Amino acid sequence: MFVTALVIIGLLLCLIFSQYRAVLLFAVATIVLYLFGQIEQSELLSNVTNSAVLTLIGLMIASLALERSYLLPWLSSKVFHASYPKTLFNLAISTALSSAFLNNTAVVATLMAGVQRNQEHAPNRLLIPLSYFAILGGTLTLIGTATNLVVNALLVEMGQPELGFFDFLPVGLTLLVSVGIIIAIGCSSLHSTPTYSAQDQGYFIDAEVSESSKLVGKTVRENQLRSLDGLFLAEIVRGKQLISPVTPETLIEAKDKLVFTGDVGNIKQLKLLDGVEIFADNSQLLSSNLTEVIVSPESVLIGKTLKSSGFRSRFDAAVVAINREGQRLSGKLGEQIIQSGDKLVLAVGQDFNKRQNLARNFFILSGIELNNTLTAKQSFFAIGGFVAAVFTSALTSISLLEAIGAYIVAMIGMEVIDGTTIRRRFPFELWLILVCALSIAQSFSDSGLANAVTEILYQSLGTSSPYTALAVLFFVTVIMTELITNTAAAAIMLPIGVALANVYQVSTMPFIMAVAYAASACFISPYGYQTNLMVMNAGGYSFKDFIRVGWKVSLSYIVVALLAIPLIFPF
Template sequence: MASVSLPDMHGIFVLILMVCALILFTRERIALETSSLAILTILLVGFEVYPYYVEGERLHAIEFFKGFGHEALIAVCALMIVGQGLVRTGALEPMGRFLAKAWNVSPSLSLLLTLLISAVFSAFVNNVPIVVLLLPILISIGHRTGKSPSGMLMPMGFATLIGGMSTTIGTSTNLLVVSVANDVGNIHFGMFDFVVPAVIAGGVAILFLWLVAPHILPKRETPLGDFSPRIFEAHLHVEEGGFAEGKTFSDVREKSGNKLQVLEILRDDDKIVRPLPDATLRAGDRLAVRDTPENLKDFEEALGMSLYRDDDSPIDEDNPLRAEGQQIAEVVVTQGSSLQGAVLSDIRFADRYQLVILALHRPGHKTQVLQKDIGNMILRTGDVLLVQGTQEKLAELKKSGHVLVLDATSDLPRTSRAPIATVIMLGVVAAAAFGLMPIAISAVCGILLMLISRCMTWRDAAQALNTRVILIVVASLALGSALLQTGGADFMARLFLAVSAGSSPPFILAGLMLVMAILTNIVSNNAAAVIGTPIAINIAHQLGLPAEPFILAVLFGANLSFVTPMAYKTNLLVMSAGGYEFSDFVRVGLPLAVLLWAVFSFLLPQMYGF
């Protein structure tokens, strides 16, 4: 291996900081936005305290703040906000309804259709709202047909990632790679310049997800899908000579272990008595209670009472408990949700939405059921709440768009402004596709139109923004700029070529893509893309080859976010909703990533003639 001279002290500092960033980005205990801000701050302070000069001119640390105004970041944020308008108006509803009906005709072909539609839409729309739309539909289909949804959810989520590879606006990763390539090497990519290799490789991947993935995925139960501790209202009758006769309500509660929750006490003459601690119970009193069937039967036996339905029919095999008009739904706390980081008792969830919380599931933790401390837990992204309430209340919660409701019993959100939101989104894409204006500008215009047409509010726009995405992009852009300015990118390129000395250009390109694929599944895909792009351009220059295929190697490699659930935010959503294990992503994601890597490694050299 040929010797490669080290860069100067500033270059070494940036390289060490890059390694620290990659390590910090893998630490779950440290918020990704905190790690990003720490890296950015250290970089700024380092270059401010120890000035660096490029060709005699000082590189001011303030230059690294340019990421906040970078075209790529503006485009990413603007597209997230415009996508929020589609979600709020229910503009994607027709697609959901069409797919739901198709599953009744042919499940196998419907899965293929779901994968294709998911991929196509994800080429132009952020894949998060698409996943959010399809998750409840697929879970409902699984429950209705008696089949585990696990064979559908992960393939659908991966299909949206595959579709996002095909255009410059498909993912934030694509936008960053294209923007950095333009900044560093003055290399411009049109919206559909790499759609051909993406479609060919994507077609192979879709076939894998359709024909192979459902068969190698183990059957998983959705976190709360088979766990339905429904709440029922019933009457406990105080029997003559029974334990409760003549006792105070406080005594009866104590006998039940202080678990008995009484709504009201009804006397024979339909008089309502408040369940105060010193209220004395009489024979014939009816205690209106609300609890699970198991708890109600325990109360009946422990207190010597008789359990009746609210129509005073005795509860037995012929007259079971009933909950007319009540429905069970699973509510997922998503990124940007009003529940994220909230404490249920503080936001008064039950009073606000008129829904009873039955259980809480947190990936990797035991499901907690009807425990008082649920109300004191801080909710995280991916938490699943099992709630019960009327169809109307569940519909209101779903239409609010603040959470992901995993059921299909109430209508999908849709307003009269859905067509307007659709036209605005099509206009944003068309303006950029035909070269009328950059995507950053057309997307900002789309935000204004969404607000003017009242497709969304400023609050909706604010909730669409993700501080994690913003800070990781800014920190990555700052690191990428510092690598380029100090010669760190050139050093990394020379080191990569030295390691692969004697290898053919196609082999070097495949190796670069493999490194990006590994990084994107361990750290942020955006960080891998921004850092890898200038290195790719330097490799191409030193080989005397066109830079475009090496840039695309970075772009496609950084999009192979299939192997770990933390590699992409939709992976986490799918993991929570489908009850998947980490190993499930490796089982399907690893062969999928290897398959796409092999296809791209063959296609790119062929298309660019080397």
């Protein structure tokens, strides 16, 4: 018990205060517990093939087909209206219904691009609501969010009955309607700020090479143009030719226009170059190849610098600017460590949109459109097949894993997705986190630590009613969700919830649902939920923006959930 307690406390502290990736922290914690005999090898292997975990992975793979269909782009085209309230209503319905069945990240990524391109309303008045409605939509069904499936997987491991597909619907609908009103009221106070295309934001310093310049006839490396402090040579405009990205071996010619990006405060360095005239001119040729992207949570770039990742050769593009938390990062871009959700402005080469690794690494906001949409026939079968798989599982004895497995096989057969795409987009990190979370939760329960914590909590509450215990459980889970990850919060708090129900000798269902809904209640911190982080950088929000809107939404969510759960799932 003592070892398990130390490991879990250490894991929580590292998740809150360290910069290490969650998957690494979960893996280390699990290995330590295994080495100290707190987890059996058979339990680990069982968790690897846990049906709920495999179901979630299957749903993630199935979403690869739906991402390429016409469904989400069609929904995006129907959202926007001259009236802000009507637009917000359309956004709420489209996002919530999609998120109830599809991966939240894919839903937000697609609709986010539509929000950025819309001409009716400033994106920063719509992007926070987009993320919030995706969170609420995920609470409508068993497959709406990974949290629900993790809770279901833990219940199976604990010998409890599985949750039904639509068990979440009554409380979820109540939350969607009531909290949705609070979101509409709160987000209407967001100030409308003008949006600028990447080429209008002053990221560039242009310099023309004269015929007498000593730079002529030498390479970029020989001229030390890659060693400037805080400035980066992004492109060269040579007549009507655009050289992008620029390699170290590129020769400089007379009349070349050198396009630098980075910290404009270091422009004085360019004045020291022989025969170079500095002027501000964003040419049409330069502007036409700028693309804005958000770094995906699956990206191989996360935790690496642009230089160490080989960004230029990997994507045939150069990073012009990095935006994080509403601010453009200054200094040497090549030394910035990339984080999930970062907004990058790219100067792309001709081969950029031909690269096969774009969908895994980026969500495209503007500049280009990836030509990966399915045909009308393929879209029909992709959407219809998914709906059939879900409802077959919900209404018959066929498991969701079996139904989704059959759907994936059918999509491969129709060439909607292929083995290469599945291998490239396989959510390995999510799978590993889920396996580790289940293992840690089992150790937490089997070691007696969960019962010990429950006993302390029960003694502290004294003769209080089960409802008080439910409220305390809900509040603690919400706080943990905001500070760490929703998966970890659910894995740690569910054993305590079930133990509390047993101590009070009441039904476990209200406590189970309390953990599930509380673990999805991430509205205040942009770092607690991936879609919050995505819209934060896309919309240029600050942490204060999320706090200003999120606390009202979070409070209303807590109040409504604590009223609805005991009514729908009595003690």
